[in-house]
Amino acid sequence: MRRQSALLAFCGSALAGATVLGFGALSDPLPPDVTYRPLPTMPFSEVRKIDEAQKDAVMQRQRSLLERRYDLSDKPMDGVMMSGGMKPVQDGVRVKLPEGTSWDDLAAMTPAEIKDRNLLPEGFLPLPHVKQATGGQVFPDHQIDEIHAREMRDLRRFDVDFDLPDNLTPEFPPPVFLTTHPELGDVSRGQLLTIKNFYELTNGIITPVQMEGLRLLLTPFPQEEFNQTEDRKVADQSTGVACLDCHANFHTNAAFHQTPDVRPQADRFRFDTTSLRGMFNQQIHGSKRSLRSVEDFTEFEQRTAYFNGDHVSATRKGVNLPDRPNQVAMMAQMQNIIDFPPAPKLDPFGRLDPAVATPQELAGEKVFMGKGRCAECHVPQTEFMDNNMHDLKLERFYKIGQVFNDFVAMPDGPIKTFTLRGIKDSPPYMHDGRLMTLADTVEFFNLVLGVKLAEQEKKDLVSYLLTL
Ligand code: HEC
Numbered sequence: 247m248r249r250q251s252a253l254l255a256f257c258g259s260a261l262a263g264a265t266v267l268g269f270g271a272l273s274d275p276l277p278p279d280v281t282y283r284p285l286p287t288m289p290f291s292e293v294r295k296i297d298e299a300q301k302d303a304v305m306q307r308q309r310s311l312l313e314r315r316y317d318l319s320d321k322p323m324d325g326v327m328m329s330g331g332m333k334p335v336q337d338g339v340r341v342k343l344p345e346g347t348s349w350d351d352l353a354a355m356t357p358a359e360i361k362d363r364n365l366l367p368e369g370f371l372p373l374p375h376v377k378q379a380t381g382g383q384v385f386p387d388h389q390i391d392e393i394h395a396r397e398m399r400d401l402r403r404f405d406v407d408f409d410l411p412d413n414l415t416p417e418f419p420p421p422v423f424l425t426t427h428p429e430l431g432d433v434s435r436g437q438l439l440t441i442k443n444f445y446e447l448t449n450g451i452i453t454p455v456q457m458e459g460l461r462l463l464l465t466p467f468p469q470e471e472f473n474q475t476e477d478r479k480v481a482d483q484s485t486g487v488a489c490l491d492c493h494a495n496f497h498t499n500a501a502f503h504q505t506p507d508v509r510p511q512a513d514r515f516r517f518d519t520t521s522l523r524g525m526f527n528q529q530i531h532g533s534k535r536s537l538r539s540v541e542d543f544t545e546f547e548q549r550t551a552y553f554n555g556d557h558v559s560a561t562r563k564g565v566n567l568p569d570r571p572n573q574v575a576m577m578a579q580m581q582n583i584i585d586f587p588p589a590p591k592l593d594p595f596g597r598l599d600p601a602v603a604t605p606q607e608l609a610g611e612k613v614f615m616g617k618g619r620c621a622e623c624h625v626p627q628t629e630f631m632d633n634n635m636h637d638l639k640l641e642r643f644y645k646i647g648q649v650f651n652d653f654v655a656m657p658d659g660p661i662k663t664f665t666l667r668g669i670k671d672s673p674p675y676m677h678d679g680r681l682m683t684l685a686d687t688v689e690f691f692n693l694v695l696g697v698k699l700a701e702q703e704k705k706d707l708v709s710y711l712l713t714l
């Protein structure tokens with residue numbers, strides 16, 4: 247029943263989309279109701295022509311949604327930079343409130359009241375992919391430009407662009423910290439690790455095994471939207487995508503995709519690249535899949551063409567099957583020496599050192615451990631996570647099945663508790679990047695957990711999150 251209504255909603259919205267965008271034909275609509283995707287039916291030149299003709303409208307539609315939901319402007323926090331010291335952290339709550347309400351009004355209502363009166367701020371709802379029916383990997387301009395300059399490889403799609411403004415994405419390139427060499431600090435020397443420079447940058451500080459793992463993590467392999475066949479979204483045949491094209495310098499550049507774990511296509515939620523910092527302490531991987539090792543994750547992403555959950559399509563385009571005892575193990579060992587950025591105010595228990603923390607940060611810690619209940623899932627002793635998945639049950643607050651740009655918002659279900667170490671470095675937040683700032687996450691959890699924090703407590707909590 248639920249499934250059927252989602253499908254109807256999808257079909258309806260695809261048709262509505264056709265009118266709004268003036269689509270003569272959709273070049274590659276993934277069928278809304280099937281598991282396997284069909285082989286391409288149109289010549290590449292035709293697909294490209296249709297996609298290019300639709301691109302402006304597609305981007306405009308996404309921009310309208312983003313502007314309706316968020317204040318996307320550049321408002322840096324005074325003197326607070328990301329760990330590389332090059333990019334300011336953004337300030338303030340960016341999710342827009344429905345007309346005539348305040349955060350305190352909402353916090354005073356029951357979830358049912360908010361749902362019935364349609365008052366949940368739209369920015370708290372799942373964020374759609376820029377083009378839901380097509381989906382796939384979308385890279386920010388920095389990454390596209392740098393990879394093009396260094397490797398002459400093209401990560402630019404002809405059907406969509408990246409949709410968030412630069413001020414709301416992580417610093418680029420981000421610093422790289424090694425667990426094996428804390429004394430060196432950032433080992434990237436301000437450069438993006440690529441297949442061309444990795445040897446020079448790491449020679450003498452990593453082992454031969456780690457070096458081979460690094461090489462493989464930087465080697466592009468043909469994947470869904472970036473391959474040699476006519477079923478691609480780049481103008482020229484592509485040699486593919488490397489792991490670190492998304493996990494830039496083992497962190498994230500906010501490249502996004504859709505979950506591999508859900509069908510039909512209309513329900514596949516967007517997801518934002520996670521950082522690989524601190525992978526060594528994590529026991530479950532992926533927001534939904536809960537893969538049990540970095541090795542499993544590494545092998546599987548190669549097997550299924552990076553996040554389409556589709557080994558059939560991957561095989562057709564030239565899949566890479568890394569050898570588990572050798573290549574996969576080495577790729578995992580390299581990932582496992584990537585550290586979080588230093589947090590000089592934390593002691594070995596993950597608690598603030600009162601000798602160096604400010605009164606406001608200490609007040610924030612108190613909220614985090616107490617009234618805010620954050621530490622019940624983000625446990626300080628274990629890198630501010632609990633190696634569990636939790637269902638936040640956001641659908642208590644909204645009607646499921648609402649359609650946003652062809653995406654049908656279903657309940658999120660259980661999602662992995664992400665670590666909060668180094669969190670100021672990785673906007674946007676949540677598995678799909680639906681929240682732009684740390685202040686947004688505080689408002690979100692305040693409402694969802696029903697903890698009723700006061701204005702000052704929220705401010706203190708944000709200043710605490712910046713120390714982690
Ligand atoms: C298209 C961008 C993209 C590419 C390419 C990519 N990743 Fe990821 N990676 C992601 C996203 C998005 C997630 C979050 C997945 C999820 O939530 O299920 C992720 C998650 C991970 C995780 C688990 C992190 C966690 O917190 O649980 C690991 C490990 C990882 N990737 C390694 C790799 C490796 C190894 C490769 C190459 C084989 C790779 N990634 C290629 C975007 C990418």
Ligand code: HEC
Binds near residue numbers: 691692
């Ligand atoms: C019941 C467990 C639970 C509690 C309590 C909780 N969180 Fe979380 N937190 C999660 C889960 C699960 C996610 C991932 C949700 C998602 O991506 O949809 C998350 C994600 C986050 C993120 C975004 C992480 C990222 O990498 O994008 C921040 C920031 C955060 N929580 C802060 C807080 C704060 C502040 C509190 C207390 C006010 C809190 N959380 C309380 C489970 C919890």
